Every structure is written in C-alpha cells, then in structure tokens.
Amino acid sequence: MAFTVDDRLIQVTEVLIRKVSGFFDITDEVSASFSEICTDLEELEAGTVIVPQDGVYGDVFLLERGWVTRSRHLETGARQIVNVALPGDFVAMNALLFSTSDFELRCKTDVAAFRLPADRLGSALARDPMFAAALFWVNAHEESLLAERIVSLGRRTARQRTAHVLCELMARLEIIGITDPEQFIIPMSQEEFADVLGISVVHMNKTLRSFEREDVISFRNALLLVKDRGKLEHEAGFDDGYIQFSSRKDRNAWRPSSLQAG
Template identity: 30%
Template sequence: MTLSTSDRSLVEPVFRRLNALRILSAEARASLEYAMLEGLERAGSGEDLISEGDPVDSVRVVLSGWLCRYKTLEDGRRQIVNFVFPGESCDAHAYLLSVMDHSIATLTPVIYTEIKRTRFESLVAADRTLAEAFWCETLVNNAVQREWAINLGRRVALERVAHLFCEIFERLRPVGMVDGTSCLMPITQMDLADATGLSVVHLNRTVQELRASGLIVLRERTLTINDLDALKDAALFSPSYLQLYRRS
C-alpha cells in the first residue's frame, strides 16, 4: 500500500496521542498505520457505533470527530460518562469482555478505523511499545472515569463545567487540536448537560457565569479560554490524571 500525504495526516492524531504515553518504535508505527488505513469507516452525527449489550470483536480508533460513551435509564434519561476524541480508541481492550456495558455514539460526523481482534492482538504482541501505549490509554481512561465520578459527586455546578472545559482542552492539546487558547466545541448544551449531570437550564446559567467572569468565550462552536490557570483554579483542576507528560 502506498500512503499519500492525506492518509498520513488522517492517522496523525493517533500517533500523537499514543506517543504522549509511550514513544512508539518505527516498526510499531508502520504496522499500525497500515492496519488503520485498511479498516477506515465513516459515520454521521447521532449514530451508535456500538450499543450496550453488543459483543465486541474489534478495536475502533477515532481519526476525526467527537463521540461519547453513555448509558440510558429505562425512562430515557441519558448520562454521558466520557467523551472520545480524535486519536483515542473506543476501549482498546473491551474485546476481552463478553459484551459492552455502555454505548458509544457519534456527536459529530466521524472517521474511524476498525481493527479486528486477531489483527490487533498480533500488532501489540509484536511490539512492546505499542502494547504499553494502548494499556496506558486504558489506564488513563480509568483515571478519567474516577475524575468524572468526583465531578458528579462532589463538585458544584461551576466547578463541574469548568473542570470539563479544562479536561477537553488538555485532552485535545496532545493531538494538535488546540489553536492558541481556543479549541473546537462542536457539541450541544444538551450534551454538556448530560456530561455534567445538570439540567440544560442549569448548564446554560453556569456557562453564562463563566462567561461573565471573563474566564471563557463560547461562541460559534469554539471554546476560548481567556485564562487557563484561573479556570483551573475555579475548577480545582489538576491535569496529572491525564498523564500528559511521559516519564523520562
């Protein structure tokens, strides 16, 4: 397979993300690149890539677009339990379980790749750096879930929303999706409300409070953080759980 510049650009967020956790060998990068480009898929906004209860036989890695992990109660209420951004996998090791315990849906149009279980297991077995990078990603996802539990259980509304904005900004930074103090925010207030456990009215009021304080600007699907340190202070946010800095 001959790789074009556009092909390499498409998969670059994945390597930026994994290299932030472990430096991949040249061999690992080459083999993963081919595997990803062979399994390219597209989905529109509002589609479930996988539903709770479905069996899992492949690893999905997001190349562009935003997704969410969510669970729904019997009466239809939805709780978003995490977002999935470009460069991240939809649970690299979920195939070790019998079925999915949550659903993953697109929030925007997405491009992703699907690597079958046997192919993925061969890739990580052949290269320790690749295996460690994906395991690190799984551990970071677990840390994110713990932080979100604290968000819902202990932080007040303003802290919750500010913390989520800080986390989104910091998670997009390693994959090159931050432009100065701004990043895309292509999701609805309902999505943000479902992620923070707030009503849409309460969410809107909280966003307005952050705007009025001069900490953020949220306009035209773009989030601008005027003072990241001040926003982190307001959110009681420390990025250490995201493991953004490799050990030497």
Template identity: 50%
Template sequence: MPKDPRSHRLEGRLTVLHRKLSHFYAVSEAVERALVELCTREVRFERQQAIVEAGEAYQAVYLLAEGWVTRFKLLPTGDRQIINFALPGDFVCFNATLFSKADHFLTAKTPVRAYAIEKNPFGKLLALDPALAVALTWANAHEEALLAERLASLGRRTARERVAHLFCELWRRLHLIELTDNDRFPLPITQEDLADTLGLSAVHVNRTLRQLRNEGLIELGTNHVRVLSMRGLEQAAGFEDGYLHFTEVGQLR
C-alpha cells in the same frame, strides 16, 4: 531537534495518535510498523450514527482519526448519563479484546473518520508485542482516570467546579493532539450534552456558563469555547492535570 524519519509512515496515516503517544512514549520502529499494519481499513460514521449499542456484540476496535464520539449509558427511565467524549487519537471498543458485548452506547457526535481493527488480530498482536501493548495501554489508561474525575465531579464538586473542570480537561486533551487554536478549543456539544455529562439540568448548565462568562473566564462561540483566563478557570475548577499523565503539554496562561 530534527524529526525522527522513522515516524514518517506513522504520522502519515495516524498523525493524531502519534502526537498523543509521543508525549509519553518513544515510538519505536517496531511499534510504528505494527500500528501501520493494523490500521488499514478506514471507516466513516455520520453524525448521531451508532457505532455500537449496549448489549451488542463488538465488531472491531476503532481508532479515531477525526471527530468526537459520545460514550453513554441509558437508564431504565430513559435518562442518559454521558460517560465521556472520545477524541481523535483515542481508541473506542478497546474492551472488544476482553469482552464479547458492549455495556454502553457509542455514538458519533460529529462526522467521524476512524480505523477499524479486527478484534482477534488486535488482541493477538498485543500479546505478541509487549512494546505495542505498553504504548496502547498508556493511550487507554486515561479512560480510567477520566472516569475517576467524573465521579469526583458528580459526587462532590459544585456546578461551577464541574463545568470549569470539564473545560480544563477538554482543553488539555485537545491541546495535546494540537487541536486547540491559541486560547480556543472546539466544543461541538450542546448544553444538554453538558448536563448529561455533569449530572445537572440544562437550566443549571446555562446559568453556570453565564456565571463563568460574567467572571471573565470564558467566551462562548459557535461550537467552540475561548478561554480568557486559564489560570482563573483552573482555580474555579480546583483543576490539577496530573491525573491525565501528560508529560510535555504546554501551559496556557
């Protein structure tokens, strides 16, 4: 099918977002134009650099173009609970349009390139452009779905199911934006990060990863995972991807 020429400007600057939206939403010329006009100020964050801290005033909404961002809470004990990982094509600080201060921390897990969008113009544009509001609301609705699944993992899933489910979820999200390589997906996070995401100890995570590897489901590399059997990994996790609401994601078997 020939490529719609109207997508050229959007893809040129916001390729990953276009990939993500196009699986759900026919990006109109008006939405394309609005997004291009919004995303003019490029910013970069170094690895481990704070984007916003809990209690700080939001400065902007950010659209990730490259890199991973960790969303997390710090408990009074100093323990960390990772909420999830924001990937290219995701917005962070989206709540800046509604709330003045952040209630969690956002830190660059890898070097990050993003577009900073001033929160007041962003909010006004959403109010004036219903089509853009629908597109971006869908793009951010995954946040709630991801949180619901994480809660189910923390409350009811075994360690094996938690790790397998997170890997299935990350593969789906990365595949949608064309950042998987056949049966491999990038994983620039540590076992401690996995532990803080899944409510496990680092020792338990290590044991579980070894179990999945011994079962012939995954192969661990440097900053990546190779999925040897997606069907087997899905079965281990009890994974169903309907909560992600992706309509045209190819299946790996």
C-alpha cells in the same frame, strides 16, 4: 492537497506518540504494528451508533477525526455521558475482553476512523510487548479520566464541574495539536454537557452564563472562547497530571529491555 490513507495513519500515529511521549519509546516495530492492522479507514456520519448499549462488540476503532460519546441510558430516560473520545483515541477497546457493551458509543460529529479487527489486534498484542504497552497506557489514561469524572460527580459543585470538564477538554485538545489557547471548537450542546456533569440543562445554562458575565469564557454554537484561563483553572482546582501523566516525575518509564527482562 489530498492525503492518502497512509498519510492519515502517520498523522494519527504521531498523535499517539505525543500522548505517550516520556512514558516509553515508540519503536519502529510499534509503528509497523499500527501500519499492519490499520488498513481500513471508514467515514461515519454524525449520529451513527458504533456499538449500542447492550449490543454486541465488533472491532476496535482508532479515531482519526471527529468526536465519539460513550453514554449509558437508564430506564427512566435519563442519560449519563461517561466520556468523549477525540482524535487519537481508541473506541470499543473492550471488544478485546467482552462480547457485549454496557455503553452506547455514538458519533457526535462526522468521524473518520481506522477499523482494527479484534482478532488481528489481539495477535499484534501477543507478539509485540511494546505495542501491548502502548495500549496499556491508553487504557490507563482512560481510567484516569473516568476516575476524575467520579470525583467531579461526587464532590465538586456544578460550577466547579463545569470549569473542570472545560479545562480537561482544552488540555486534551492541546495534546493532539490544537494550538490556539484562546478558542476551541467543542461540538457539544448544553444538554450534552449537562448529561456529562449530572445537572439539569437549566443549571448548566445558568453556570455558563455566570462565567460569561465574569468575562472568563464564552460558549456559543460549539465555539469556546477562553478569556481568563487562569481563573477557570483556579475555579476548577485543575491539575492536568491525570491527563499528562506521561511526564509526571513519579512515572515508570517503560523500555523494551524492562519489558523483556526475566
């Protein structure tokens, strides 16, 4: 069965709704705003650079399928992968604020993404407070991911970092509808994981093999088999509150009345 562009937009919008559920109500007006600006669905091949480091921003993208890496390349040739965008995530949101990018945005896999012209997106934000709130949530969510990455790089051991990033990716994939709790497709190499975690490839390999010997996980050819998730989460000290913070008890639930008050 072939899906139309409208069908695919509905699906990716449903992913966004699952992410923000409990934070505020997604109104019909917010859905309509997405439909209005998400008109161009583009197919990008793996390896395509959406925005180069120090390159000029263009439009914003909403991922419908595929993975995109955000990385910084140093003069030494070293690379730090800062984050990974998954389906339902926005890419190049900083195009609304800045003209050039400090990071490279590259398609890790083949990607399908809705192109959101920055000027039309800005206009939608200006006229629809709830639409602006939805994107505010998205930005806050990414900030939480980056803050947790800093904690890993600064205070966790290589083993803890590895366990934590795997738990994080599993939790993010489950939010967007991956339902098998025991196996996940994670299209990243050991070298790329090493560049996420700030360790050598050799150290990364040794860490993965130690988890495999303990029958916790197996990671081969992009397939992650999870044999003891409880032990992996314990090793990481993993708490998914920073990912699932829309359901936290201390959250502020935004509603149209609260945004329009005063």
